[in-house]
Amino acid sequence: MSTNRAPAPRPETSPWVFSTREMGRRPGTMRTVTRSVPGPGTERADEAIGLVGVLAVPPGSPVELDLRLESVSEGVYVSGTAAAHLAGECSRCLDELDEDLEVRIEELFAYPDSVTEETTDSDEVPRVVDEHVDLEQTVRDAIVLELPLAPLCSEDCPGLCPECGGRRADLGPDHRHETLDPRWAALRERLPSD
Numbered sequence: 001m002s003t004n005r006a007p008a009p010r011p012e013t014s015p016w017v018f019s020t021r022e023m024g025r026r027p028g029t030m031r032t033v034t035r036s037v038p039g040p041g042t043e044r045a046d047e048a049i050g051l052v053g054v055l056a057v058p059p060g061s062p063v064e065l066d067l068r069l070e071s072v073s074e075g076v077y078v079s080g081t082a083a084a085h086l087a088g089e090c091s092r093c094l095d096e097l098d099e100d101l102e103v104r105i106e107e108l109f110a111y112p113d114s115v116t117e118e119t120t121d122s123d124e125v126p127r128v129v130d131e132h133v134d135l136e137q138t139v140r141d142a143i144v145l146e147l148p149l150a151p152l153c154s155e156d157c158p159g160l161c162p163e164c165g166g167r168r169a170d171l172g173p174d175h176r177h178e179t180l181d182p183r184w185a186a187l188r189e190r191l192p193s194d
Helices: 115-119 136-146 182-190
Strands: 017-019 030-038 062-072 075-089 096-110 132-134
Touching (some): 062 096, 062 136, 075 136, 096 115
Antiparallel strands (some): 075 096
């Protein structure tokens, strides 16, 4: 018996927790579920799904789950999709971004006392605890892994002018700032200006 035990899932009232009781431990038994899970609130930033301030599921925005739970010899295999609306800002011009994302979910939850549970750490393979699986971390990880490191409003976004901070797309192609090398500043004062 393994000494590594996963923490118990949150109460059954959590929308992320699914019961596997009716499937028993009969390999091949399967059930499909669809559920709309409300996104995290604004109370704690560490509960956000995504990168807060960059691109994340807005507080209270739902995550749509369309899943299949299948009993296999070592546990419950969960597969399907999770879809969510994301909000954030362009990393170049700081304009607001809104986009929809759908990610694939494929995760094995190990049964207690299975070979998988005994041979893996709890942070490698999640566990079936009290005939329930908690999908929050699985969905969170799948969404975060699909996020771009630097989200853009368009691939050719020109960004902001480093001198005045204006959006280059609005400023036009002839937008320039006169820059004078400080070493020549004294000479400029002595020359007449046209």
